[in-house]
Amino acid sequence: MSEATAILRTGRKFDQVLQGARSVFMADGFEGASVDDIARAAGVSKATLYSYFPDKRLLFMEVAQNECCRMAENVVSMVDDTKPAREVLTIAATQLAAFLVSDFAQQVFRICVAEQDRFPELGRAFYEAGPQNGTRQLAEYLQKAVNKGELVIEDLQFAAEQFSELCKVRLWPRSTFGIQSSFSEAEIEEVALQAVDMFMARYGA
Structure with missing residues (x-):
């Protein structure tokens, strides 16, 4: 794991993304979970979400x-x-x-x-x-x-x-x-x- 990746996987917004994604996946499943809904639930922008996880599969x-x-x-x-x-x-x-x-x-x-x-x-x-x-x-x-x-x-x-x-x-x-x-x-x-x-x-x- 690179240092840059390690930095991206820490911090308040990273935790927000995980919690938001968890709630959306639980409610809508994998296929039904949209990036917009996850970003909204996490309280972050789509750009921030993609900076952590460029692929929904990686996030799940x-x-x-x-x-x-x-x-x-x-x-x-x-x-x-x-x-x-x-x-x-x-x-x-x-x-x-x-x-x-x-x-x-x-x-x-x-x-x-x-x-x-x-x-x-x-x-x-x-x-x-x-x-x-x-x-x-x-x-x-x-x-x-x-x-x-x-x-x-x-x-x-x-x-x-x-x-x-x-x-x-x-x-x-x-x-x-x-x-x-x-x-x-x-x-x-x-x-x-x-x-x-x-x-x-x-x-x-």
Whole structure:
């Protein structure tokens, strides 16, 4: 990344552009989101918007990556490696399950699927920032738990992906197919606890 690019990606207006774009993409989808609407929502000129992102696809990818990184950082900040593995995994499962059925995650997923033939890079960007980044960080934690003798895992990456899939049970298909649009804390917690129970039954030392 060049110094000029790094400068352009900082500052109040850059944050305004991301927030404005996020709100418009959420409301109108990728195809329906216009540059005029994004600039208006961000409170900047079109020239300013284009100085940051000359392509709407780049802006969408930045919004998706920024949100996924924010979510990952939030989970990491809540994790205490000194706590028992079950406690740490329960926090991770609860946060992940809630994120997966959030309006943002569901909208981005739909956009990526709808645009995958024309713009496959959108899906790749979201996958790398979201699922791939999340399982990588989880695998790093699992390694620490293995080193402490709390878990017994041979394939850390595979186990991390299994854990993520367990957090989707019931919630993800109902949300994705429009069967249910909102979920209570109790529903999310139940799935999270069940996910951890099954994971620990398989990998607990």
